Amino acid sequence: MKFSQRLYDKVKPIWEQNHAHPFVQGMGDGTLAKEKFRFYMIQDYLYLIEYAKVFALGAVKATDVKTMARFAELLHSTLSEEMELHRQYAKKFGIATQELEEAKPSPTTLAYTHYMLHVSQNGTLAELVAALLPCMWSYWEIGKDLAKKKDACDHEFYGEWITMYASAEFGQLATWCINLMDEHAKGKPEPELRKLEEIFLNTTRFEYMFWDMAYHEEMWPNNG
Numbered sequence: 001m002k003f004s005q006r007l008y009d010k011v012k013p014i015w016e017q018n019h020a021h022p023f024v025q026g027m028g029d030g031t032l033a034k035e036k037f038r039f040y041m042i043q044d045y046l047y048l049i050e051y052a053k054v055f056a057l058g059a060v061k062a063t064d065v066k067t068m069a070r071f072a073e074l075l076h077s078t079l080s081e082e083m084e085l086h087r088q089y090a091k092k093f094g095i096a097t098q099e100l101e102e103a104k105p106s107p108t109t110l111a112y113t114h115y116m117l118h119v120s121q122n123g124t125l126a127e128l129v130a131a132l133l134p135c136m137w138s139y140w141e142i143g144k145d146l147a148k149k150k151d152a153c154d155h156e157f158y159g160e161w162i163t164m165y166a167s168a169e170f171g172q173l174a175t176w177c178i179n180l181m182d183e184h185a186k187g188k189p190e191p192e193l194r195k196l197e198e199i200f201l202n203t204t205r206f207e208y209m210f211w212d213m214a215y216h217e218e219m220w221p222n223n224g
């Protein structure tokens, strides 16, 4: 069995919870309150800034030039294409880019990004890939699922988001990352595989927490 299949089996129940989450369902049927999406988008913008740094570290840790180039491309495309979608959404809400960048991370955003950066800075390339894979893979799964819903891709507000993550281009990216995981897990002893599995499980848990945080617009308990 491929290592990625083992990872998939491990987190399947959590991914089912992602799909069933009211935030995700609400994007699919268009009933999600705009205020909740606004909160998500600001936090996600902050998340992407840190996530892009994981790609930069991937380029540093890559063991061949082709992988190094791919990480460098991803660093660029995240900062330009993916974050551009957020900047466009922000415009619709009347939020300036500067305001987006000056926003403060919620506890979940902070915990998730710091965990990913901790693993990426201190671990092997395989550990870095295990940390970032749930982000790409679970978004692709969610995108494909929502795109099947009637009119979801044409929704005036959430349609662009769904179209982007359900796209073939995005699918290729997720597949590249799955293959990279398998390549770097090959031949590793069981204790190391268990460590990779735990990292993958942790960022999968953070993905679920991110949806939940956005749905409840959760910030620090004390407004200071």
Ligand SMILES: Cc1ncc(C[n+]2csc(CCO)c2C)c(N)n1
Residues within 6 Å of the ligand: 044, 047, 048, 051, 074, 077, 078, 082, 135, 136, 139, 207, 210
């Ligand atoms: C919380 C959160 N998790 C995953 C993604 C999706 N995502 C972030 S970076 C990237 C790779 C391509 O740029 C992808 C797919 C997101 N936006 N927000």
